[in-house]
Amino acid sequence: MCSCWVVLAFCCLGQLCADQSLKPQIAAPQLATNNPTLTTVALEKPFCMFDSSLHPNKSYIIYLYAMKESASVISSLVMDNSGKPLDSTFQQTSGGQLGPYKAALFDVPNCASPPRLADIGDVNKVSDVLKQYLFRVGDDGTCLYDPNFLAVCNPPLAPDTTYRFKYVLLDSTEGIMKDQTLWSDPIKTRRVKLPLKIDTWPGRRSGDMIVITTILSVLVFLLLAGFFASVSSAVM
Amino acid sequence: MAKSDDGMRILQGLLVFGNVVIGMCGIALTAECIFFVTDPHGLYSLLEATENDDIYAAAWIGIFVGFALFALSILGIIGVLKSNRTLLLVYIILMLITYAFEMASCITAATQRDFLTPNLFLKQMLERYNKSDTDNNNDKWMTEGVTKTWDKLMLQNHCCGVRGPSDWQEYTSAFRIRHKDADYPWPHNCCVMDAQGSPVNLDGCKLGVPGYYNSNGCYDAISGPMNTQAWGVAWFGFAILCWTFCVLLGTMFYWSRIEY
Numbered sequence: 001m002c003s004c005w006v007v008l009a010f011c012c013l014g015q016l017c018a019d020q021s022l023k024p025q026i027a028a029p030q031l032a033t034n035n036p037t038l039t040t041v042a043l044e045k046p047f048c049m050f051d052s053s054l055h056p057n058k059s060y061i062i063y064l065y066a067m068k069e070s071a072s073v074i075s076s077l078v079m080d081n082s083g084k085p086l087d088s089t090f091q092q093t094s095g096g097q098l099g100p101y102k103a104a105l106f107d108v109p110n111c112a113s114p115p116r117l118a119d120i121g122d123v124n125k126v127s128d129v130l131k132q133y134l135f136r137v138g139d140d141g142t143c144l145y146d147p148n149f150l151a152v153c154n155p156p157l158a159p160d161t162t163y164r165f166k167y168v169l170l171d172s173t174e175g176i177m178k179d180q181t182l183w184s185d186p187i188k189t190r191r192v193k194l195p196l197k198i199d200t201w202p203g204r205r206s207g208d209m210i211v212i213t214t215i216l217s218v219l220v221f222l223l224l225a226g227f228f229a230s231v232s233s234a235v236m
Numbered sequence: 237m238a239k240s241d242d243g244m245r246i247l248q249g250l251l252v253f254g255n256v257v258i259g260m261c262g263i264a265l266t267a268e269c270i271f272f273v274t275d276p277h278g279l280y281s282l283l284e285a286t287e288n289d290d291i292y293a294a295a296w297i298g299i300f301v302g303f304a305l306f307a308l309s310i311l312g313i314i315g316v317l318k319s320n321r322t323l324l325l326v327y328i329i330l331m332l333i334t335y336a337f338e339m340a341s342c343i344t345a346a347t348q349r350d351f352l353t354p355n356l357f358l359k360q361m362l363e364r365y366n367k368s369d370t371d372n373n374n375d376k377w378m379t380e381g382v383t384k385t386w387d388k389l390m391l392q393n394h395c396c397g398v399r400g401p402s403d404w405q406e407y408t409s410a411f412r413i414r415h416k417d418a419d420y421p422w423p424h425n426c427c428v429m430d431a432q433g434s435p436v437n438l439d440g441c442k443l444g445v446p447g448y449y450n451s452n453g454c455y456d457a458i459s460g461p462m463n464t465q466a467w468g469v470a471w472f473g474f475a476i477l478c479w480t481f482c483v484l485l486g487t488m489f490y491w492s493r494i495e496y
Contacts, residue, residue, distance in 0.1 A: 027443075030446075031443075031445055031446075032443040032444055032445065033443075033444035033445070033446065033451075034401070034405065034421055034442070034443055034444030034449075035443065035444065037405060037417055037418075037421050038405060038412075038417040038421075039416070039417045039418050040417065040418050040421075042443055120440075120445060120446075120447070121447060123436055123437065126437050126440055126445070126448070127437060127439065127440075130437075130439050130440060130443065130445070131439075134443075136439075136442075136443070138418050139418055140418070141416045141418045141419050156416060156417065156418040159417075190405055190406075192405075192406065192407055192408040192412075193406060193407050193408070194407070194408060195358075195359050195362035195363055195407050195408065195409060198355050198358055198359040198362075198407075199355060200353065200355045200356045200359055202350045202351050202353050202356075203353075205347075205350055206346075206349070206350050208346055208467070208470070208471075209343075209346035209347050209349070209350060212342055212343060212346045212470055212471075212474050213343050213346070213347075215474070215478075216339045216342060216343065216474065216477060219477065219478070219481045220335065220336070220339060222481070222485075223332065223335065223481060223484055223485070224332070226484075226485050226488050226489075227328065227332065227488055229488075230488040230489065230491060230492040233492050234491070234492055
């Protein structure tokens with residue numbers, strides 16, 4: 001099990017699966033079993049996806065863009081004419097309906113020493129491993145309604161909707177986009193059913209109940225018959 | 237006449253023995269039903285909220301029937317030993333009434349058990365757990381009972397939902413109305429807890445990382461005790477009634493043979 005996860009980690013870091021086009025991937029299903037949920041999607045961070053574009057002496061930052069799949073006919077551009085990435089927010093794009101919005105920014109993940117997924121079992125290390133390995137889109141339920149919130153807002157997504165995601169690498173000093181991944185495969189959030197629709201009819205009667213009822217009914221009948229027989233024989 | 241006298245003696249002996257067994261079984265039935273009524277697993281609130289708590293009604297009837305059987309068996313022993321027609325007639329009539337009650341208890345327990353399906357508890361859990369706006373006092377009482385019982389169940393049995401934690405994700409619920417999915421994909425009691433009673437790792441629990449959330453359902457923990465109760469009342473009662481049937485027939489025969 002542990003070796004399987006380590007191999008999976010390496011595979012997804014692009015070393016073994018060389019033919020895979022670079023797109024954001026959903027987090028490993030053995031690790032994040034509850035994914036995607038109703039309003040969140042956990043994505044793997046872009047390990048080793050931008051290595052060819054990194055220069056050793058510069059500092060980089062990664063932006064994550066999210067949009068509804070239906071928005072791709074309207075606009076799927078993440079940068080403006082001068083090569084600077086868009087600063088669109090969730091509210092401006094109506095939750096990704098009119099175009100991509102910036103959902104997160106974080107440092108470039110360490111390709112040389114990726115987090116060991118086998119460390120998940122250790123309670124002290126699990127927070128760090130999760131933080132380094134994946135990012136949960138839709139995690140912050142309060143930033144939309146907080147007027148003092150100044151960072152990048154990552155509000156919950158809409159249920160039963162297909163989303164696509166993209167990572168963009170940019171140089172933090174110049175603020176210009178250096179590299180980007182393709183748009184991810186469409187990922188759909190869960191859909192809920194109403195509890196009213198649950199059928200609580202028990203179906204067939206169990207055999208035990210039928211046995212008890214029939215046998216007891218017969219016995220009661222026999223008892224009453226015996227009682228009347230003995231009373232009538234005593235009267236006569 | 238010596239032979240029939242001998243026969244009557246044997247019948248007397250058998251009837252006394254039969255009544256002794258009925259008396260002891262009556263006490264056992266009372267004890268068993270008192271045990272069930274005290275609800276050691278704390279599941280009564282779930283049944284009360286389904287408005288389908290007749291297996292408890294069956295247990296209550298069982299308590300009184302058991303005691304009545306014990307008292308009547310003593311009356312029967314005295315009546316048989318004294319060969320008193322009046323006493324035995326009273327015994328037979330009262331026994332028939334008790335028989336009817338016990339029969340009702342057995343059939344109720346067996347029938348109502350069929351209604352307790354996973355879907356019933358699932359629907360109730362989704363509609364009542366953590367419901368915030370209740371219509372009246374009765375609704376509030378039932379909602380509080382269901383919420384407390386589920387919290388206790390999930391903590392003690394390390395389980396989540398009826399079939400699994402996915403119940404909370406597949407269906408909308410009163411819980412979902414109150415808590416956002418991003419913060420609470422399922423109740424925090426579904427998370428593996430540390431010694432202080434808080435989740436070991438909340439992010440791990442929310443994401444469903446194995447080892448940080450309870451992945452099995454609570455249905456076994458609910459249906460196990462309820463099955464034991466229903467079958468215990470139904471089948472033990474049935475066994476007592478079969479034995480009582482024989483003793484009653486013998487008593488009626490004996491009664492009809494007593495000379496004034």
